[in-house]
Amino acid sequence: MTYQIQTYNKIADAGLQLLDEQYKINESNEPDAILLRSHKLHDQPIPNSVQAIARAGAGTNNIPIDQCSEKGVVVFNTPGANANAVKELVISCLIASSRNLFRAVQWTHSLKGETDISEKVEANKKAFIGHEVAGKKLGVIGLGNIGSVVANDALALDMEVMAYDPFVSVDVAWTISRSVKRVHQLEELLSQCDFITIHVPLSPKTTGIIDAKAFKAMKKGIHFINFARGELVDHAALKEALQDGTVGKYITDFPSDDIFGMENVVATPHLGASTTESEENCAIMAARQLKNYLETGNIKNAVNLPNVSLPLTSPGRLTIMHRNIPNMLGQFSQLLAERNFNIADMLNRSRGEFAYTLIDIDNKLNDEEAADIMERLQKIEGVIRARHIANGWH
Ligand SMILES: NC(=O)c1ccc[n+]([C@@H]2O[C@H](COP(=O)([O-])OP(=O)(O)OC[C@H]3O[C@@H](n4cnc5c(N)ncnc54)[C@H](O)[C@@H]3O)[C@@H](O)[C@H]2O)c1
Numbered sequence: 001m002t003y004q005i006q007t008y009n010k011i012a013d014a015g016l017q018l019l020d021e022q023y024k025i026n027e028s029n030e031p032d033a034i035l036l037r038s039h040k041l042h043d044q045p046i047p048n049s050v051q052a053i054a055r056a057g058a059g060t061n062n063i064p065i066d067q068c069s070e071k072g073v074v075v076f077n078t079p080g081a082n083a084n085a086v087k088e089l090v091i092s093c094l095i096a097s098s099r100n101l102f103r104a105v106q107w108t109h110s111l112k113g114e115t116d117i118s119e120k121v122e123a124n125k126k127a128f129i130g131h132e133v134a135g136k137k138l139g140v141i142g143l144g145n146i147g148s149v150v151a152n153d154a155l156a157l158d159m160e161v162m163a164y165d166p167f168v169s170v171d172v173a174w175t176i177s178r179s180v181k182r183v184h185q186l187e188e189l190l191s192q193c194d195f196i197t198i199h200v201p202l203s204p205k206t207t208g209i210i211d212a213k214a215f216k217a218m219k220k221g222i223h224f225i226n227f228a229r230g231e232l233v234d235h236a237a238l239k240e241a242l243q244d245g246t247v248g249k250y251i252t253d254f255p256s257d258d259i260f261g262m263e264n265v266v267a268t269p270h271l272g273a274s275t276t277e278s279e280e281n282c283a284i285m286a287a288r289q290l291k292n293y294l295e296t297g298n299i300k301n302a303v304n305l306p307n308v309s310l311p312l313t314s315p316g317r318l319t320i321m322h323r324n325i326p327n328m329l330g331q332f333s334q335l336l337a338e339r340n341f342n343i344a345d346m347l348n349r350s351r352g353e354f355a356y357t358l359i360d361i362d363n364k365l366n367d368e369e370a371a372d373i374m375e376r377l378q379k380i381e382g383v384i385r386a387r388h389i390a391n392g393w394h
């Protein structure tokens with residue numbers, strides 16, 4: 001079996017190398033799967049051949065998830081794989097902004113060609129006096145893979161840390177120091193912190209969550225760090241908050257035309273995950289998840305379907321993505337019984353309005369039998385996509 005993979009953006013070789021001789025990269029207009037980073041898929045049709053999309057990264061706002069679910073396309077991301085890279089940059093920006101490093105470096109370079117540089121340096125350095133972060137209060141909005149490690153490491157800088165995340169996962173909660181104070185109202189964090197960093201996914205619910213009301217609640221002169229997504233912040237409200245001094249500095253990884261020229265804005269070119277280590281981690285995780293899904297039907301870290309894991313030992317497996325409605329399993333087993341196929345194992349999991357079923361059968365199907373059973377499965381109301389995976393070991 002050969003799988004066709006379409007890639008977008010630069011995917012680290014460490015990940016691509018995991019896709020062995022069974023895989024062809026960028027050789028077909030009808031790929032089985034897509035592997036990408038920030039490339040926007042919203043503006044292009046997704047070929048019907050695509051069974052899975054893997055995002056080598058955390059944010060999936062560049063992928064039309066609802067459309068994918070309706071087409072039976074599983075969408076993966078790589079949770080945590082780039083968290084350390086983002087954390088290191090956020091911590092460095094926290095300190096750099098507090099010490100006026102960005103402006104200071106720019107000014108120093110402007111001395112090129114002048115005389116008496118050391119005298120000018122000593123005379124003017126007072127313009128860049130900063131503050132230490134120790135003893136200051138950091139607010140972390142979103143305590144996921146990135147927010148949790150930023151919060152823990154800020155404690156090591158002797159900062160007081162406050163965090164807001166109404167949906168924090170149990171797994172992450174276990175890793176967070178008890179010294180991080182959790183608040184249940186965003187306003188409480190906004191009104192008390194000297195520095196705020198945001199680490200929530202961009203979705204219709206979070207677009208513009210930092211709006212005029214949020215800025216109004218903040219302390220005067222606060223430094224706001226946004227390495228999550230630009231659209232989380234209402235830029236018109238940001239402009240006002242910068243002008244009236246509410247925001248002393250806005251440091252963001254998401255430059256856009258409207259923030260250029262705003263005073264006290266520092267923008268980096270979406271560099272959060274741009275380390276060799278992080279790019280490799282993401283590419284490896286994404287390639288493994290894609291391979292596992294294509295070859296066994298098992299799912300790990302999908303954003304639109306549940307995790308499903310069943311060792312593939314029988315001669316054949318049917319994978320069925322379907323709506324989460326009654327009597328689907330009954331119809332599948334009836335169909336198989338009518339054709340005299342014996343079910344060796346079965347697993348069914350649901351997530352929201354979608355569900356996924358693996359059915360392992362004792363029968364080794366020829367191409368005709370496989371096509372026939374696929375056609376019949378697809379005809380069952382509620383079935384979105386069905387696949388037959390022949391186990392190469394039988
Ligand atoms: N700059 C970069 O290069 C870069 C790199 C990685 C991730 N990111 C961005 O950072 C985001 C976070 O990444 P992550 O790996 O920590 O994701 P994650 O999924 O591990 O964590 C996100 C957290 O946000 C929380 N959350 C959701 N809605 C919230 C809300 N309204 N208020 C407070 N908390 C809320 C969730 O409960 C979760 O704990 C990504 O979605 C992506 O957009 C940017």
Ligand SMILES: O=C(O)CC[C@@H](O)C(=O)O
Binds near residue numbers: 038059272274
């Ligand atoms: O691929 C990148 O460089 C950025 C990834 C980042 O935005 C993410 O959401 O993980």
